[in-house]
Amino acid sequence: MHPKRKQRLTLVAFLFAGVALAVGLALFALNENINLFYPPDQIARGEAPVDQRIRAGGMVLEGSVQRDPGSLAVRFTLSDMAGHDVPVVYEGILPDLFGEGQGIVATGRLRANGTFEASEVLAKHDENYMPPELAELAGRKAPEGQRAGMATLDAGG
Amino acid sequence: MKVPAPLVRLWHRLGSPRWFFETTAPWLPWLLGLGVVLLGAGAFWGLALAPADYLQGNSFRIIYVHVPAAILAQSCYMLMGTCGVVLLVWRMKLADMVLEAAAPIGASFTALALITGAVWGKPTWGTWWAWDARVTSMLILLFLYLGIIGLRQALARPEAAGRACAILAIVGLVNIPIIKYSVDWWLTLHQPSTFKLTEKPAMPPSMWIPLLLSVLGFYALFVWSVLQSTRVVVLERERRTAWVQNFVTEQGSKP
Numbered sequence: 364m365h366p367k368r369k370q371r372l373t374l375v376a377f378l379f380a381g382v383a384l385a386v387g388l389a390l391f392a393l394n395e396n397i398n399l400f401y402p403p404d405q406i407a408r409g410e411a412p413v414d415q416r417i418r419a420g421g422m423v424l425e426g427s428v429q430r431d432p433g434s435l436a437v438r439f440t441l442s443d444m445a446g447h448d449v450p451v452v453y454e455g456i457l458p459d460l461f462g463e464g465q466g467i468v469a470t471g472r473l474r475a476n477g478t479f480e481a482s483e484v485l486a487k488h489d490e491n492y493m494p495p496e497l498a499e500l501a502g503r504k505a506p507e508g509q510r511a512g513m514a515t516l517d518a519g520g
Numbered sequence: 521m522k523v524p525a526p527l528v529r530l531w532h533r534l535g536s537p538r539w540f541f542e543t544t545a546p547w548l549p550w551l552l553g554l555g556v557v558l559l560g561a562g563a564f565w566g567l568a569l570a571p572a573d574y575l576q577g578n579s580f581r582i583i584y585v586h587v588p589a590a591i592l593a594q595s596c597y598m599l600m601g602t603c604g605v606v607l608l609v610w611r612m613k614l615a616d617m618v619l620e621a622a623a624p625i626g627a628s629f630t631a632l633a634l635i636t637g638a639v640w641g642k643p644t645w646g647t648w649w650a651w652d653a654r655v656t657s658m659l660i661l662l663f664l665y666l667g668i669i670g671l672r673q674a675l676a677r678p679e680a681a682g683r684a685c686a687i688l689a690i691v692g693l694v695n696i697p698i699i700k701y702s703v704d705w706w707l708t709l710h711q712p713s714t715f716k717l718t719e720k721p722a723m724p725p726s727m728w729i730p731l732l733l734s735v736l737g738f739y740a741l742f743v744w745s746v747l748q749s750t751r752v753v754v755l756e757r758e759r760r761t762a763w764v765q766n767f768v769t770e771q772g773s774k775p
Contacts, residue, residue: 457646458579
């Protein structure tokens with residue numbers, strides 16, 4: 364390679380390495396802040412701020428969803444399936460994909476008694492896709508609302 | 521390290537925009553045809569034949585546009601970063617032309633990935649937008665594309681504009697691994713990759729084969745549009761050369 368070009372290539376390599384290092388350090392320093400939500404174990408350890416607007420994420424524990432028959436109020440347990448649980452109360456419309464055993468991200472405030480008061484609940488989808496028949500074989504169930512929705516779509520199409 | 525002779529020859533030929541213009545002309549109809557066939561097959565298979573997802577129902581089908589658009593948005597940026605290095609180190613004119621031609625195409629793919637993601641996010645997550653690491657780093661990619669397009673317009677001297685764009689393109693390359701690994705490094709609302717190099721896809725073949733066709737179709741159409749666009753830039757920038765003037769006169773005299 365021509366020495367002039369070699370010199371320019373080295374310069375470009377240094378430019379890129381410098382920028383990568385700067386961005387890498389910045390991201391490392393901001394690590395906690397880039398996380399979209401607090402997982403249940405951090406909340407259980409008291410690392411999440413109390414009475415501030417934060418997000419909490421995890422799985423909805425099987426058998427924990429209790430709906431109030433007279434209103435939209437619902438309470439459930441947010442879990443990391445490793446023994447850390449956070450009770451959540453919420454009043455409002457839940458996304459279609461909400462269900463027991465599904466991942467969710469809730470926005471709200473953690474109260475001093477350890478209960479999370481959610482003002483918004485989002486469903487977190489995982490990376491698995493499968494047709495309904497396969498899902499049944501694998502023992503996965505779609506939440507009732509979603510199954511009903513799919514039936515009407517199938518009947519219509 | 522010894523570079524094989526045919527590669528060296530190709531490298532030297534790439535220094536000539538005229539060679540590029542004349543060589544790529546016969547490729548265009550084939551690339552367009554291949555792209556339309558692959559994308560058509562992928563879209564029909566994905567939208568009509570592939571089974572619905574057990575959880576998302578039919579709304580998962582947006583994956584057949586969203587995933588190829590997101591892949592191409594990043595591939596196009598890597599192409600531009602490579603062109604930036606070639607321009608700065610070897611001062612190859614063609615690299616700058618590709619860098620100029622590819623930017624709006626990459627920006628369109630990024631915008632398409634963001635829009636289809638939002639449309640999918642509403643029924644799946646329950647929101648159009650989340651400021652999580654994946655979505656935000658994709659938005660930064662869009663801004664990088666827009667920045668490169670704007671920077672070229674802002675600088676009057678084409679040579680200075682080309683080098684400035686090349687530096688910005690190289691600097692922005694840092695964002696590509698951040699997009700790719702954002703879902704593994706941080707807690708995000710966006711799910712991790714369904715496809716990994718070392719594992720079986722978390723999706724049955726009846727769903728991923730149409731996706732593969734769709735991705736290949738997007739690639740063919742991407743190459744086609746970058747070539748088309750670069751050819752226009754070649755004609756514009758080489759307009760004072762005899763071969764371009766001859767070419768234009770020939771085109772003009774055709775019935």
